[in-house]
Amino acid sequence: MSQLPQIKIAATYMRGGTSKGVFFRLQDLPEAAQQPGPARDKLLMRVIGSPDPYGKQIDGMGGATSSTSKTVIVAKSTRPGHDVDYLFGQVAIDKAFVDWSGNCGNLSAAVGPFAISGGLIDPERVPDNGVATVRIWQANIGKTIVAHVPITNGLVQETGDFELDGVTFPAAEVQLEFLDPAAEEEGAGGAMFPTGNLVDDLDVPGVGTLKATMINAGIPTIFVNAEAIGYTGTELQDAINSDASALEKFETLRAHGALRMGLIKDLDEIATRQHTPKIAFVAKPADYTASSGKRVQAGDVDLLVRAMSMGKLHHAMMGTAAVAIGTAAAIPGTLVNLAAGGGERNAVRFGHPSGTLRVGAEANQQDGQWSVTKAIMSRSARVLMEGWVRVPGDAF
CATH class of the missing domain: 3.10.310.10 (Diaminopimelate Epimerase; Chain A, domain 1)
Incomplete structure (x- = not known):
């Protein structure tokens, strides 16, 4: 040979x-x-x-x-x-x-x-x-x-x-x-909120009915409240990635959210679509110690966000998910916006497992429909x- x-x-x-x-x-x-x-x-x-x-x-x-x-x-x-x-x-x-x-x-x-x-x-x-x-x-x-x-x-x-x-x-x-940044995903009609709602009741077998904000911005993302699934929003990677039942629960949530968003036609399709949509959970500000040992104070952030990527809790925050966070935070009534205190805002600083990140977004409403002209953040x-x-x- x-x-x-x-x-x-x-x-x-x-x-x-x-x-x-x-x-x-x-x-x-x-x-x-x-x-x-x-x-x-x-x-x-x-x-x-x-x-x-x-x-x-x-x-x-x-x-x-x-x-x-x-x-x-x-x-x-x-x-x-x-x-x-x-x-x-x-x-x-x-x-x-x-x-x-x-x-x-x-x-x-x-x-x-x-x-x-x-x-x-x-x-x-x-x-x-x-x-x-x-x-x-x-x-x-x-x-x-x-x-x-x-x-x-x-x-x-x-x-x-x-x-x-x-x-x-x-x-x-x-x-x-x-x-x-509103993503034009196939099946989602190019809508920022593919269900037409800022918050939906998402029925997930074995988990229950959860409030969820499902948004196409930066990357399709499903946001749920941390406390509704038994978390505080201060978790680091090991708390979730070492828990097989938690990972399975998040994947189930992601699959049912993707179905509601029109990104898949049946639940079996989610196995070949690992990158999108993302699933994240949000909470009001709280003190915690980041993975580096850095202390994050509640007063340093507007809200806490933890996000899953490719089946695991991300060590910081995906950039596209940060766009989704900034966009959702700018629109009054979403779970992200409510966790940040509600009201109108054009920037948000959120806490993630590695520390904090600031992202801005310019949102406006016309004829009852929300649009975002751009989201801004700095990287290196x-x-x-x-x-x-x-x-x-x-x-x-």
């Missing part, structure tokens, strides 16, 4: 926000993987090290968590008013599939820097010193993201004093604007390694 040698593919390993992933320019992928389909999925899974029944991704670039099992493909955009197209692939860890159903808000912070450094942006658009504005078409959900990338001496500035809870070291701040990004990834020649 002949053995094919490994092939090498130009790639960059980057941190964006509280996530990290392997970034590719579309033009650098093997020809078979330059189009959507099985070859692309197989290649990306092999790069990351999935599927791995051991759940460790030892034979790949993945870090065995939802935050570190990610891939990004960037190309020059032919869409008017945009610089690059950005496609995000969430690679399952122990199963053989790549979920293309949503965006990664954290890695969105790294797309602009990657595009500039990778020669995908017209050099005339990049100042010698200042801020470069990169208009990104998020191809998974068909939305525009505007990244404001700091530039020093003609190069992307990566170091700085911006601190982001969930990231150990400070870096340069990258401000992101998510324009018209940094190149961790660049060069080539290698995969066996028969991997795809």
Whole structure:
């Protein structure tokens, strides 16, 4: 039996926000993987090290968590008013599939820097010193993201004093604007609130009837009250991720919420849709100790939020879920807004397992329908390694 040698593919390993992933320019992928389909999925899974029944991704670039099992493909955009197209692939860890159903808000912070450094942006658009504005078409959900990338001496500035809870070291701040963030999900009719309600009664067998805010903004998200499911909103990862019955309950909640949102047609479909929708629980402010040992006081935040990602409690907060939080907080009457004290607001600071995060949103109501023009938050990004990834020649 002949053995094919490994092939090498130009790639960059980057941190964006509280996530990290392997970034590719579309033009650098093997020809078979330059189009959507099985070859692309197989290649990306092999790069990351999935599927791995051991759940460790030892034979790949993945870090065995939802935050570190990610891939990004960037190309020059032919869409008017945009610089690059950005496609995000969430690679399952122990199963053989790549979920293309949503965006990664954290890695969105790294797309602009990657595009500039990778020669995908017209050099005339990049100042010698200042801020470069990169208009990104998020191809998974068909939305525009505007990244404001700091530039020093003609190069992307990566170091700085911006601190982001969930990231150990400070870096340069990258401000992101998510324009018209209500997600146009298939089956949801493009509505921000696909059921037509700010709060619904969600019947979940084995759990009961829960109040839920189901919103398409940033990423489809189901919000429930922490106390309604036996939590306080101050939980850290181990409290939930070590509890198999809790994980099963959250997945059941997520499946029934997805069905009500029109994202799936029957409950069995949820098994092949791990990335979306997200499920999160909210609570009023309370004191707690973050995973780093940092003390978060009730007075530091407007509310508490914990969110599940790929079947586990996230160590901080997904960027897209932060957009959903900011959007829901800006609309009086949602569970997120009520947990934050109710009323009108254009920004919210929430507590998550690693600390706190602020996100802003501009909401308005016309003819009884809510819309959000943009959500704004700051992240940071940094190149961790660049060069080539290698995969066996028969991997795809």
